[in-house]
Amino acid sequence: MSSRTLFAIVTDVADSLTRSGVEHLVLVNGHGGNYVLSNVVQEYTAAHGPKMSLYPQGHDWTTARTDADMETSSHDDMHAGELETSLLLHVAPELIRAGNETADWTANHRPHLLTLGMAAYTTSGVIGRSSLGTAEKGKAALGSLTRSFGEHQRSLGI
Numbered sequence: 001m002s003s004r005t006l007f008a009i010v011t012d013v014a015d016s017l018t019r020s021g022v023e024h025l026v027l028v029n030g031h032g033g034n035y036v037l038s039n040v041v042q043e044y045t046a047a048h049g050p051k052m053s054l055y056p057q058g059h060d061w062t063t064a065r066t067d068a069d070m071e072t073s074s075h076d077d078m079h080a081g082e083l084e085t086s087l088l089l090h091v092a093p094e095l096i097r098a099g100n101e102t103a104d105w106t107a108n109h110r111p112h113l114l115t116l117g118m119a120a121y122t123t124s125g126v127i128g129r130s131s132l133g134t135a136e137k138g139k140a141a142l143g144s145l146t147r148s149f150g151e152h153q154r155s156l157g158i
Contacts, residue, residue, distance in 0.1 A: 003036040010040045014052060024156040025052045026149075032061075032078075053152045060148040068140035071132050076108050079118065081128015083141060090138025104129045 014025050029037050041054045072082045088095050107121040
């Protein structure tokens with residue numbers, strides 16, 4: 001779906017919920033780099049006050065990495081690396097493909113990522129160090145993310 005359509009859908013849903021008496025909405029973003037949702041929340045908040053939050057945000061991921069003793073940074077571990085592999089090893093290890101332990105791929109300099117896409121920087125889809133992933137790190141990261149979700153609720157007065 002286009003960014004314009006996503007923006008319109010989220011705004012329409014938020015307006016409908018408000019009319020139905022729901023005062024707050026937390027958008028759970030399952031895709032990093034989804035800038036449209038950040039813009040929706042920012043614009044909606046500017047027009048209506050603190051009624052919407054986007055979760056998780058960069059600081060939530062950074063805290064989860066720290067709490068789970070991750071070795072990589074968010075920039076260096078962008079896709080299918082230590083963090084995502086750890087989360088999957090904890091909640092759904094059967095989804096991890098064979099060869100994961102040797103799938104590390106670094107592409108720390110990605111100046112034209114938005115223009116060229118990931119394919120310009122990786123042939124496998126991995127940008128990060130999946131070999132560093134463990135179920136224990138995944139459990140700690142998920143616990144941290146759960147705690148930070150509560151902070152989003154509190155920021156909205158829920």
